[in-house]
Amino acid sequence: MKLLFYLIRHIIPIGFIAGAGIFVFNSAAPSSSSLIEGIGVDLMTSPPLSMEAVDSQLNAIQQAGIKYVRIEMDWSSIETSPDVYNWSAALPLDLFFSSAKAREITTVAVLTGGPVYLSTSGNAIDQKVLGERWEKFIQAAVGHFGEQIDIWEIGYQVNSSSGLSAFLFPSTPDAWTQPDPILYSKMLRAASKIIKNVDPNDEVWIGSLVSTTAGNCGMNPLTFLLEVNGAKGWNAADAVSYQPGRGGAAPEMPSASTTNQACGSSLPVNPANLSAEVQSLQELSRQLGGKPVYITGLTWSQEELHALHANRSIEIGQLESDLLVRASIVLMGNNAIPLVFWQIDPVSQWYAKAAMTNLSALLFNAKPIGQVQGQTGSVQEYRFQKAGGIKIFAWRTQDGDTPQPVNLTNLNASALTAFSTDSASLSNEFGTQITVDGFGNAIIMLNERPVVFVGKSGGWDAQIKQLISDQTELWRIEFQKSIDHWLNDQKAAFLRMLEVQFNKVKDSAVDWGEQRIVELLH
Incomplete structure (x- = not known):
């Protein structure tokens, strides 16, 4: 009977509190925009190595009207000994993030690397220890950069044969490692919890899945996402980033590369073109919970460009620009992909910079009508x-x-x-x-x-009507974003309150149990 009274007094109220939060959780689902956000610049392969390079690259990006930039945050170079962080050891990240924020450019920080001080030759870092150090690193990164970073991408090419090597074998990040959706889900959930606790409106992206035709593909990207969902990692992310590999093929054609044997499965492979390839990922994302898909690392290698340049009279740089434009228009117009990152150097690749400048001006906040x-x-x-x-x-x-x-x-x-x-x-x-x-x-x-x-x-008259319609759509999206931000804040506050209440109940239950044991013994 005493136990019943205890449950009524302490446990049942928690149920009412949890029930009250259902509305907030259900309402806080991210809204989708029907408008194009444009082109982003992917600096994963051409990062600024000096303060001068930071200014020149960000100036070029700003002049082009680009709103997004993607750059690596390498744990291995930042924390070379426990709890000692040098954020600008390899790249001037402090200057980069603050300068991008001042220019109103949204930064996607791609978290890679691992605790090199725990790395031993040929042996993977213990996953439990890795998890503990990972949480400390994420807490330090979020605490250090604060509002300068709004989007955190967890891992890089995470379904590839080296996607987890940087975490498990930080001294040899290119070593072969079997993709592990379960371990990745644990790291994704841990990072998301810490990031959202500091700023519930920050976004967390699943790290750049590679296509089945990529030479380093270790697991079919659809299989990887299904297993992440099975490991309860799906709800920890806000979006999926995807890096298509076309080989020496135009975006309207099937990939010039065959499906990597390691990525073969009963799921769709060998799509007819780039649009179909991305569509299969979008459809799975919709079925799992409707998260947006963004394209990262869009590029053609110099070898691939030279193969496609045969019998053409234009320059290689013009061909590269054309392919990037064609791929982006296909994805935005046919798949309604809102954001595509080009893997270029905005300072030296003149034709690509001119093209992304024009696309940014023409398509930012545009609505795709279709093919x-x-x-x-x-x-x-x-x-x-x-x-x-x-x-x-x-x-x-x-x-x-x-x-x-x-x-x-x-x-x-x-x-x-x-x-x-x-x-x-x-x-x-x-x-x-x-x-x-x-x-x-x-x-x-x-x-x-x-x-x-x-x-x-x-x-x-038609133009005025269309202007009013377009402006109304913009207002609707901005209003929905404001509502989403408010709901995210309420959700975070509710979770903190619920945690406090559960801790109180837990402590009270322990005290009550100890008291009953003492009474029984005496």
Whole structure:
């Protein structure tokens, strides 16, 4: 009877508190935006090694109108002895993060590496010890950088044959390691809990899954996500990042690389093109809980570019720019991917910088209308809507630099201005005027180089209506973000309160139990 009274007084109230929090938890699910966020710059392979490089790279990114940058935070170089952190040992991270924040550029910090002071030759670090040191490192990183970092990506190429090597074998981060979704889920959950406890509105991303055709793929990315979900790691993340590997193939074609034998499974492999490859990941994400998929590390190697450059008269840099644009437009227009990171050096790769500058101006807060041509045939056409205007991207997938006549139809505009996507400017002097006939058709000449056509939709009344509609959509998204942030704050406060209450009950239960034992003994 005493036990019953104790339960009524101490345990049942916790149930009421937990029930009251259900609404907050259910309401705090992340909202999805129907608008394009644009292009990000991926500096994983070309990080700034000096303070001067930080300024030059961030200046170039800011001038291009880019809102996102992705960079590595290497635990191995930061903490070379226990609890001693040098955040700028390998890269000037303090300057980078503070400078990016001052420029209103959102940074994605990719957490890699491990406790090198625990590394022994040929032996993996004990997972329990790794977990303890990992939590301390995450706490130190979040405490040090505070509001300078808003997005934390846990691991790099985590389903690859070396994805966990940096954690388990930090002295030999490229060593072969079997992908371990269970260990990764533990690290993901631990990091997310610490990060969200400090700022519930920070985002946590699953670290850049590689495609089945990647040479270092160790587990099918779909299988990896399913096992992360089974290990209860899925809900600890806000988004999935994915790094497609195309080999020496254009984005509209099947990958030039065959499926890595280690990544074969009963799940889909050998997709028809880049869009289909990403679609399978998006569909699984939707089924597991509707998290967005972002593209990271989009690139073609120099060897692949040279293979694709055969029989072309343009420069290698122009070809690279064209492929990046075509892949991004396919993903944004067909898959509604809101954010694509290009793996480039924004200072030295001029054509790519010009293209991402133009795409940023044209597509930031634009709404994808979809693919108009390209389901069959050699013409690709995608349309976007923004601020009462229309943006049409089109190109051919064969015949190289030889132009062929193409018909654009159902154009709700009296005229269009055509620009090369890597044009030095989008001012009229760099464009070509395209006449649209009374039936909404325009005959243009296209080759494999992507072209963007810019025009106004309909008459003034239609444009005003569209402007109002677009602005209303922006207000709706901003309002939803504000609500989400408030709910995240309430969720975090509720969790802290619940933890305090459970601790009180636990301590009270221990005291009560000890007292009963004493009474029984006496």
